[in-house]
Amino acid sequence: MTNIGLGIPTYNGAERLSYLLRSISISRSGILRFDRLKVLDDGSPMPAARKVRQVCEILGVELLVHEENMGIAKSWNDLTTQLDTEVTILINDDVLVVDDWLRCLVYFLVNNQCGSASLPFYFINPEDAPHILRREEVIPRDPLTKQLASHKLYEIRESMTPGILMCPAGNIFGFTREMYDLVGGFDDKMFKSFFEESDFGTKLAEKGYKSYGLTYPMCWHVWSQTFRENPELEAAETIRRSQQNYCEKWGVPEEFFMHPFDYTNPKFMSKIQRQKVKWIGKSKQYEAWDANE
DSSP states (O other): OOOEEEEEEESSOHHHHHHHHHHHHHOOBTBOOOSEEEEEEESOOTTHHHHHHHHHHHHTOEEEEESSOOOHHHHHHHHHHHHOOSEEEEEOTTEEOOTTHHHHHHHHHHHSOOSEEEOOEEEOOGGGHHHHHTTOOOOOBOTTTOOBOGGGGGTOOTTSOOEEESSOOTTEEEEEHHHHHHTTSOOTTTOSSSSHHHHHHHHHHHTTOOEEEOOSOOEEEOTTHHHHHOGGGOHHHHHHHHHHHHHHHTTOOGGGTTSTHHHHHHHHHTTSOOOEEEEEOSSOEEEEEOOOO
8 A cells, every 4th residue: 555645835824724624634535545644834923823733733733843934845845755655745725625636646646657746626716615615516716817717617527638747736746755756856945936846847857757737636726825815925026036046957048038848848848758647537447648748
């Protein structure tokens, strides 16, 4: 049986964390269970830090603490090494998981040659979370307008082959410890927040391993809620600096600076051969060739 660890970084996110942990506790994934779960408070100020601790104590979850905000890359590294499991799954605190999420993600990671894999998701507003936890019908939102977008319910189906990605979606993704060690984890020297998963995926692609985006099940995600609620994290400046560091690290020409993956994606992904991949849905197993890059 595969040893599985869940890691959740948070900053001033007691309510979001509570919703996520509740969604994990009520989700169903057959006989599959995770072995360890750890939350890392990345330097939340008081009294927010006290509230995060209270949530973890009430729900019986182990809490790690950074005394100051050290960023996502450092938090992911600390969670991964502290969990020390065969498979690590990292989840943002503004995500809600659903039935089958763990079973499908772990199955893909252990049955395919891949660098990492992430789950698909619908966008929601914060006020939608309690309704989802009560298993009420919720319509996803358009990520830009925030308006209801019921047509998105039918855009992705479980029978669709998982998409090839150079880097996983950073809000909910997993990898094996073998892949993590192969590339030395996340670069927390060059990246504090933003582009850390992009750099991780690029390092894996350079080594010959694709990442994948699964097509089932669809989780729920409140986009960039941590940065929206905490302007002291200076999201705009941090993303600008991280993008510049990514371009410098991977030798991205100046003309590609605003869209660096148009350069790095074909540079590395075009050299990786196609392969058959296996994935599972509600009650069916699938197998197909992945797409050309």
